[in-house]
Amino acid sequence: MVSGSAPASRAELARAKVNLALHITGQRSDGYHLLASLVVFPQIGDRVALQPDEAFKLVLDGPFARDLEGPSNDNLIVKAVKAFAEAASIEIPDVALTLTKRLPVSSGIGGGSTDAATALRLLEDFTEVYLPDDELHALALKLGADVPVCLYSDPQIMRGIGDELEPAPAMPACAMLLVNPKVGVSTPDVFKALAGKTNEALPATPEAFDSLADLTAYLESCRNDMQAAAIGLCPEIGDVLAALQSDERIVLTRMSGSGATCFGLCEKSAAMDIERDLRKAHPEWWIASGPLG
16 A cells, blocks of 8 residues: 555666676586676666556566567566565555666666666655565565665675675766677676686775776776677677777776676766767667766
C-alpha cells in the first residue's frame, strides 16, 4: 500500500558503470571469476521513470530499446520489481516503469544492472518501504553480480565476484568520453580467452584524487585484464582505443568491463569538443560524454 504522501512520479538517470581498472585475481570452483575493480558512474546513462498506473507494466523506448528482449519476465527490471515486492512483503505496485535505453546493450558498462538498481531505488521511494542495507544488497546480488555496486552512484571498489564493496577515493573534477563501435562481444568468450586468471590485485589507493593528473598517474599503474582478450575477439575495440589515444586532449584511455565500450578521461572544458570531433570522424560509433562526478 502506498501512502498519500508518496511521490506520484519520478525519473532518474541510470548511470553507466565504468571500470577505470579491472584486475582478474582468480576463479572460484563454481566458475565465477574474482576481481578487483575501481568503478565510477559518469553522468551518462539510461533514463528510468516511474508513475502510477492501473497495473504494473514496463515500457521500453529509446535508441537501443530494439536490442532488448522484452518487455518480458526475463527483463532485469521486471525481475527487480518482483523481487522487491517479495522482500518488502507487498503486492507488486501498480506503476508504469519506462526505460529509455540510451546505453548500448551488453557493452561492458553495466546497462542492465544500473537499470535494475535504479528501479529498486524508485520503488523504495514510491512505496516508502526502505529495506535494510544488507537486505537490499542481498536482493540486488541475486539479480546479478553488478547490481549491488549500481545501487549508489558513488565511486567504489569492487572485489570478490563484485559483491564486496567499499568506497573509493573522491574523484577529481574531470570528464569522460564513452565510445562503443556497435559491435557485440560475448563476456563468457572473453573470459575463456584470458591468458591468465590469477593476476595482481589493485594497488593501494590514495585518500583522494585531487587532480586529473593524480587519477591518471594511479590508473597508469593499473589495467583491464580483459582488454587484450576482448581485442582479439573484437578488433574494432582496438580501433576505438587508437582513435581516443590519438587525441592529445584525452589523458588516458582504456576498455571498460569486458567491452566493447572504451573510455577516455579529459578536462571538463574539452569534453564536448572531443565528442563533436569523434562524431564527425566516426558517425558509425556510439559516442557520449559527461562529467565524471
